[in-house]
Amino acid sequence: MDHRKRVIELSINDEPYVLAVEPQQTLLEVLRDSLSLTGTKEGCGTGECGSCTVLLDGKPVLSCLMLAVECVNLDITTIEGVGSIERMAPIQEALLEKGGVQCGFCTPGMVLATTAMLNRNPKPSEGEIKRSLEGHLCRCTGYNKVIEAVEATIEKISDTHE
């Protein structure tokens, strides 16, 4: 394999990055190892657990299955771009309030998947909620409190809109 590095430009959380990557490097590796954006987690590395989810042009993707060189010219959103401790996004607050977080390892992926779903459809049905989170394994919570948190977020958003 040709391991020579390519210089690419990435747009991550509205910040421009220019960096040299090997062609086989995944987006996940580049985010975590090259850029220290470690909020994106690796639970399996084979696209089964959803922990590494990021948004590409607003759509959730598994960053462990994407090559970094494929992401040029796309807007990448990671958990670091969603909210901060001082200014959390509604889904982040709701996960806390409803007890939808325990060990927290799957949480960034769930936050991003929910963000994408709510941007697409601010009033999803329970079926849509489940479909958007079906690729995210969580061993701690049993999911019930995660669903409650998403439902609370939907209510909160519709209150602020009305």
Next chain:
Amino acid sequence: MAELDFVGKSILRKDGPDKVTGRASYTGDIKLPRMLVGRILRSPHPHAKILNIDISQALKLKGVKAVITSEDTLGIKAGFVETPRYPADQYPLAKDRVRYVGEEILAVAATDAYVAEEALSLIRVDYDPLPAVFDPDEAMKEGAPEIHPTHPKVKEPLSNIAGKTQSEWGDVELGFSESDYVREDRFESHLRTHGYLETQITVASYEPGNKLNLWTSSMGPFLKRAKLARLLDLPVSSVRVRKAYVGGAFGGKVDLYSHEFCAALLSMKTGRPVKIEASREEVFTAYRHGQPLIMEVKTGVKKDGTLLAQQIRVINNCGGYRGSGVVVIFLGWGYTMVPYRMANFKYEGYAVYTNNPVRGPQRGHGAPQMRFAVESQLDIIAEELGIDPIEIRLKNARESGEQLPNGDNVHNCGLKECIQSAAEHTQLKEKYGTGRTTASPNGHIRNGIGIGVSSYMSGSLIYPNSSSVSVKMNDDGTATLLTGALDVGQGAETILCQIIAEELKIPFEEIQVIAADTETTPVDIGSWISGNAYVTGNAARMAGTEVRKKLLDLAAEEMEANVKDLVMENKSVWVAGSPDKKISYRKLIGASIQKRRGDPIIGEGHWRTMRDEPFHPSLASTKGRWSENYAFDAQVAEVEVDTETGQVRLLRAVTAHDCGFPINPLLVEGQVDGQVSMALGHALMEEILMKDGHTLNPNWLEYRMPTIHETAKSEHINVITESYEVGRPYRTKEVGEGLVSALLGAIANAIYDATGVRLYSTPFSPEKILYGLGKIGRNQKVS
């Protein structure tokens, strides 16, 4: 009683903001200058002699910094159990012989993962394969391949015995002869994994002549430190293990693992930090899962349902080394001893070496399996006698103040209330039996309901045995809590802060916490023996009480008042009735430094469960006391069975549990829900499939854990048997393991209720149900 401001409230978890924003730093997020990547070479054979290891080509590869084999170690064995009867039996890197597929042979450190993996491919190991045995029944037979020398104290013609537990009281034969009905069944449980999302991972960084630093995904740093120091022959104080956030553990990260040892030794050899991360496939194939048990249960009862005698024989397929296999056969005794009175009891447990991967603790550590067997059989007996499942349980359930056969006391026991309230809440008595006997309105869909019962100890004596907590006041009147407890997601840090907030009346947000660092925090019992809320919690309470006393004494002096007239609130003290004349903690700390020869006000608390007992009870004879604090629960499962496909859905799980009192109700709910989901997975979905020692489904596509589509409605009832009072010891109970333990039996009983099919083995697969319904042959597969 004074109203509580913090304890008993659903305060949001301390680490929550870090976790939802991605700021929380897990071991894998740690990056150190010049850090190397380590990889481990594992055995492809279930049983083989190692003839030769050639690392010469790997060492020539550019970027390879070190390769370690057993020759680089001190030749010291490690074990989950290390006692005179059960000495450690596993080298951190195999020497001469491998005993399971995945056993660690050597480790490399290289400049990056690609180089490390290429190095592994350049290593040649010559093996001489040996006959292997995988089934414990086969392994026990005379002439079976010998995996280790058989345990010298087991004088029976059985091979490959890693350990044996024996216990009895009363006269079980007499009990059976006096029984109106005697029932004998054999149950089997299967191999399941923990399913923690973060794999096993360690960063080691050695500072020559000073410290070996370790960050590792674990359940408590002190056990890791002690074992690592012993294997490397370093003084304990030269090893520092400290906190990173932990991405789930569920029992799977207690013991010291080879990768932790290898990361440490590679860092010592290279003088550079080393990170070793197991792949998900490695976790599935080579790490320790829960214990598959064979359980033979013989029970004698009177006509009225009174349990008279029980004889149990447990066989544990414990893998190539003991792991926690000899602990589970002890625990199998414990988890049957507690919930019901039994005048005559005889127990035998065997841990059997096989050429399977080693087993370790897994949430419940034997209790789900044992309760499945006992609770299933209890329903069989009840039906035989024409008694309903609730009555037979109430008739035999323990009550407050009862002494157990081993000398333990159950103290406050809400078991009967748990059984009653779970049954009433679900209308179990009305529903039970209707699934089988009435025509189903949905054609081939049948509904069923069933109950199971469990009891779990809240802390016992396993190293480090006790917890200590320090609280130091800060100049601004806030407090910093130092604890060795490691939050694995259950909320350990949060509840300890709640306790300190309550004792000191400092707002929860203003309590800082420094946790799980062997160097700076006091020792902790660990987040694996269900003792965090009780043992560490009481240590925290004691530390808080000491600070409180110092603050109040000073305030009394300053205000010329009597301590008992003082009120504390929001970092201030005043005399009852005169809140306008208050003195702040900030001022009291200043006064303390001035008047108490510089005392900045530090409190220390410590707690040891079973304080009069020197040791954990004997794993061999069960003699000695086990715990001073038992939690109880009853769980009801409502299921739907498709009699065409054999598919079972858990619709609803109701958990009624005597948890003492919940320190944080929201966190307790989280524990309930998580255990319901885990039990659902173990009962209906998950199974590690093995053939000749190889794992056939080492990934989450083929090992199916519950997703968001497989959820059950989870409801719970807290049965309150204890209370919290500032300044007083309390006896609240565990909520992290007992609630995964009763549901397996409840689901089995519900499936029977729906279909009339009695299942004697887990998981409750469609094949077994269709076979039970007479629709397919034995061992026939459905696709």
